Amino acid sequence: MSQIKISEAKSVQFPMVKHASTVGWEQLTPEEAESMRRGRANMLFPEVLENKLRQFNPWLTEDQARAIIESIEALPPTIEGNREVLRWLRGERQWHDENEQRQRPVQVVDFDLPHENALHVTWEWKIEPPARAKGNRADIMFIVNGIPVTIVEHKNPKDRDALTKAVTQLRRYEIETPELLAQTQLHNETHLIDYWYGVTWNINRRMLFKWKHTRGESYRDAVQAFFEPRDFLRTLREWVLFYIEDGETKKSVLREHQRGAVDAVVERCADGAKNRGLIWHTQGSGKTFTMLTAAQLIISQKDRFKNATVILVVDRTELEGQLKEWVDRLLGEMQANDIPVRRANSKYDLQDIFDSDFRGLVVSMIHKFEAIRKDSSNRDNVFVFIDEAHRSVAADLGSYLMAAVPNATIIGFTGTPVGGTQGGGTSSFQIFGSQDEMGYLHKYSIVESIEDETTLPIKYMLAPSSMSMAPEDLDEQFYALASDEAVTDIDELNKVLQRTVGLRTFLGSDSRVAQVAEFVANHFSENVDPLGHKAFLVAVDRETCAKYKRALDKLLPPEWSEVVYSKNASDVVDRPDVHELQLSDDREKEVRRQFKKANQQPKILIVTDKLLTGYDAPILYAMYLDKPMRDHVLLQALARVNRPYVDSEGVQKKVGLVVDFVGILKELHKALRFDSADVEGALQDLDVLMADLLLKIDAASTEYLLVTPGQGEDEQLEGIVYGRFVSEDERKKFFDDYRDIEALWEILSPSAEVPITTAP
Incomplete structure (x- = not known):
């Protein structure tokens, strides 16, 4: 094949091609690529793929x-x-070996020897499916052994809405020419400044992740790190996953912090000298996918881990909630790949798993370990992964688990460890x-998550x-009791609150409920509903939930x-008012699903002991908190509102x-007894932000809106544009000042307190 020469214009437009070629990707012109796929109606390079199939x-x-x-x-060009x-x-996948008369796995990619694969990159990839009214064109396409695997949209770095436009374009491809995405697994969006990635068939702004292989890396470094052949092929083999959410198949890819944690866990499990580890990843960062x-990976590496057993200890609330569907799907796919899977549906099941020396994946809940026989398995290749570990090992249950599998x-895995690094025996650390x-x-902090836009x-x-408790009453009736108890989950919190009769009486009084409900109704109508977002109202108990429902209905x-x-x-x-409003299981499932959708009811969920952990609804913006909480329970509840969300118009939460x-x-x-560095920047008072906005607007008015007496409007504008703003530094300063005010404005509005400032 002749050497390709890229023009200067093409190099500027698609520097990614040049950068990728330096790490092992062969460049193809659009004409060469079109010839190799035998026309614009097709996506594969059939000759390349056939050669690799015969070679491997x-x-x-x-x-x-x-x-x-x-x-x-x-x-079919669908997610399935x-x-x-x-x-x-x-x-x-397998195919029949006619000589040996048996089914054999088919190798399409050599993951161990990346240089044995045919790696191609090209641009202006046009597709015109015969059955479609129109065609489309991808900016860049990466192809492995004749199969397209990554599509790239490259936007003008001067366009401030570049990423939103790139996402919109990819979604348009999915509708108009889904064949363009039939095989591709990943997508990139870039405008030479930032570098973003995600998966096909789940293309939205929320599922677009900023690539940060190393801090401060150049665009060239980012491209070369992402497409380094061994690491890129590993992404295809290990980091892309499919799951079920609300009855629909979805797709995702693990981000860098998740990959780092997975590697750390696998290495720890292979370390004969150490047998404990804590993955501290903040709420909303994908701990369960990591786990x-x-x-x-451990189960699939049978030689390295001697045909191991991995026990997933999953939180009861989450396993019975939204995680159930995709955990079931993932377990089913493991079984399809010859990975044995068992669910411990009872203590008897779990004991039988140990007694039968089962090898493979086990899913259990922590309470199933109660009274499990000591030394049920003395093997050292049993690996126990505990989700929400801050509460799962509480009291005697953790002792039962460790006694059952002593080696x-x-x-x-937790987002909210119990105790400090110097804590006592019950500290997570x-x-x-x-x-x-x-x-x-491995750690991934709240601050890192916000910087990465993984959470908000x-x-x-x-x-x-007039609606709040007096500080001294809160100290006496809540903090004093809560500090004496191990409050690591909502059930333990509710046990503490059951003893605070005065507090619950105050929070649940009819007059106060009516007052709070009126505030919530007005605030939601004026500040939340206009944004297209939704809300939680968290009440102290179920009785008060029922009161709030009836009050809000008025x-x-x-x-x-x-x-x-x-x-x-x-x-x-005992509680007929509570019973009257209880939902059937089917209705609750429907409500959970509909709440996540912008165009469906309800808009407000009134909760107290459900949905405060493990429920992911990105459209949830506001939480009206009327229940005392602290530490882990509080942070988990607050994290319900920190999920990124982009509406159908591309407007981001x-x-x-x-x-x-x-x-x-x-x-x-008092409320969050963590190191200040772990919560700094994650929680901020709106009154502080409002004061900051007013100061910035006042400064900007003085800086940019003062008029010169005697000059007309056109003359003043000309003086600014052709005088002051000729300087690039001055333009940058104005843009930065504007963006600071815009960001605060969007956070605080709609609000009557946000000023409307115009030029004199």
Whole structure:
């Protein structure tokens, strides 16, 4: 093949091609690529793929190799078809060996020897499917062994909406020419300044991740790091995953902090000298995906880990909630790939798993370990991964677990560790992190998460003092009791609150409920609903939830709100008001699903003991907090509002908002007893932001809006544009000042307190 020469114009437009070629990708002109795929109606390079199939699988006949290519081409251009393409790429599909008369795995990619693969990169990839009214063109396409794997949209760096436009364009491809995305697994968006990536078939701004291989790296470094052949192929093999959410197949890719944690976990499990580790990743950063991926890697490496057993200890609330569907799907896919899987549905099941020396993946809940026989398994290749580890090892349950598998390696995953690094025996750091100098194996902080736009900052405001508890009452009736108890989950919190009769009486009084409900109705109508967002109202108990529902129904359309709380068989007699509003299981499932969608009801969920952990609804913007909480429970609840969200018009949610009716956020050092560095920047008072906005507007008015007496409007504008703003530094300063004010404005509006400032 002749050497390609890229013009200067092309080099400027697509420097990615040049950078990728320096790490092993062969450049193809658009004409060469179109010829190799036999016209614009096709996506594969059939000759390249056939050659690689025959090279990696010598037992395949020529006809069989072509039949495999036809099978891949025939897959539908849907997310399910895309999943099948990935299975082919990963070597998970089989074909019949006619000589040996058996099914054999088909190798499509050589992951161990990257240089054995045909790696191509080209640009202006045009597709014109025969059955479509129009075609489309991708800016750049990366192809592995004849199969397109990554599509790139390259935008003008001067366009401030470049990323939004790139996402919109990719979504348009999905609708107009889904064939363009049939095989591609990943997408990149770039404008030479920032570098973003995500997966196809789940293309939205929320699922677009900033690539940060190293801090401060150049664009060239970013491209070369992302497409370094060995690491890139590993992304295809290990980091892309499919899951079920609300009955729909979804797709994601692990981000750098997740990959780092997975590698740290796998290395710790292979370390014969250490058998504990703590993964401290903040709420909303994808801990469960991290845990499941690490488990899959360990089980699949049978020689390295001697045919291991991995036990996933999953939180009861989450396993019974939204995680159930995709955990079931992922477990099913593991079984399809010959990874044995068992669910411990009872203590008897779990004991039988140990007694039968089961090898593979086990999913259990922590309470199943109660009374499990000591030394049930003495093997050292048992690996226990504990989700929400800050509460899962509480009391005697953790002791039962460790006694049952005394030689196991145990890794805890949490966003809110209990105790400090110098804490006592029940500290998360002491239980899981004592073998690491910092007290943890891998950390991803709140601040890092916000910087990466994995989560959003949370702003809060205090409700009028007439609705809040007096600080001394809160100290006496809540903090004093809570400090004496191990409050690591919502159930333990509720047990503490059951003893605070005076506090619950105050929070649940009819007059106060009516007052708070009126505030919530007005605030939601004026500040939340106009943004297209939704809200939680968190009440102190189920009785008060029922009161709030009835009060809000008098102020807002009844279909706007719904209660979601636990059931008790005696409610029909003891608490008829609570029982009357309880949802059936099917209705609750429907409400959970509909709440996440902008165009469906309800808009407000009234909760107290459900949905405060493990429920991910990015559209959730505001939390009206009327329940005393602290530490882990509080941070987990607040994290419900910190998920990024982009509406159908491309407008991004900037922050999450908490309105505190109890007063617990007045003194953060009491409410959140973590190191200040772990929460700094994550929670900020709206009053502080409003003061900052007013100061910035006043300064900008003085800087830019003062008029010169005697000059007309055109003359003043000409003086600014052709005088002051000729300087690049002055233009940059103006742009930075404007963006600072714009960011604060978007956070604080709509609000009557936000000033409307115009030039004199």
